[in-house]
Amino acid sequence: MTQEFNHGTAHATLFPDAPDWEGAPTMAVGKFSCGSVKDGAAVLAEATAAAREAGARRLLGPMDGTTWNSYRLVTETDGTPPFLMEPTSGPSDLAAFEAAGFAPIARYFSARVTLAGMDNPPPVDPEIRVETWDGTDPEAHFSQVYDLSLSAFSGNAFYTPISREAFLGMYLPFVPVIRREFVLFAYNSEGALVGFLFGIPNYGAGPAPDTVILKTYASLQHGAGQALASVFHSAAQEAGFATAIHALIHETNVSAQRSAQLGGRMFRRYALMGKVLDDNPA
Structure with a gap:
């Protein structure tokens, strides 16, 4: 209590x-x-x-x-x-x-990267397939993400699992403002889900922001995270966003190195x- x-x-x-x-x-x-x-x-x-x-x-x-x-x-x-x-x-x-x-x-830190002219490397594993959410059945799709997160995050410091209901309660309220091109799923050659990425425009700056946030991504297979990030940045460029925020990265995570390689400039610790x-x- x-x-x-x-x-x-x-x-x-x-x-x-x-x-x-x-x-x-x-x-x-x-x-x-x-x-x-x-x-x-x-x-x-x-x-x-x-x-x-x-x-x-x-x-x-x-x-x-x-x-x-x-x-x-x-x-x-x-x-x-x-x-x-x-x-x-x-x-x-x-x-x-x-x-x-x-x-x-x-x-932890957050960094911003300018999308125009960004050197966005291609995926390292051509057998990993990245698909964009089709906008249907959000509860089923985020339920899949819940199952993946239990494995992907279990080794993180201070991680504790939550119930499926609590997880869905965190993500489903954002469905009305989600843009499908920023909800990505990675599959391996056998068709198994091995990664997930959730991005969202920075509506904290207003209804028509020029910045998109890479909020959460997780992977169970080497190369899945890079494949997801590559598709995310390309989609953000095509959608006309000027900047991407790499949000709340642990300073020892491999994501920190990838952000720096993409030209990420730290603005908050x-x-x-x-x-x-x-x-x-x-």
Whole structure:
């Protein structure tokens, strides 16, 4: 059961069911906001004390329970307005977490790439076939994606599975604004689904954006990710978009190298913060 904490201008929620960190009992603090570093650090101290008392030995934040929900805070930005579905932070959030004894334990970034004239390499495996969603039966198609994601994401740090119903509840609301050419499926020579890519125009900038977001992609076979990305960038160029955002990439992921090879320019950095708890208040 979650617990709510308020201190002055700050608010936080403690989630008792969180991904394990280093195999230790772990909780997460999320739904965080603060108007000052002092208030933010104080509310995090209250949540930390409650987590320690409940038996946690690790605390993650900001994270609304799991990585399927909002998590990470902004650590560096060029001032570009937030894009659709991007985690956001208040001006005092990072300093508040640091003042409360948290430190970065995973780092991420978003980059933008100019599509005109981009050197978009062809797929490395000609036997991988990429198909565009035909717009029919979204529940069935995203149910396939759910099955693939259980395998593709299982090795990711802090990953925890969610139910099929919860997964569909996250994606199906976007169906009315999805453009089919940015929902891609990769199949191997035997016809098995080995990859998925979900992109969406940056409607956070208005109803007719010139930027498209490569939001999520996953693959189970070498070469599937590159094939999906190649088709995505070509489709974005053909549709008249000027820029693509490579969103929320873990800095050690192979996607980081691919983004750089395509001319991606980093414009935002993020971190998931963590704190080791001992038996005595810090």
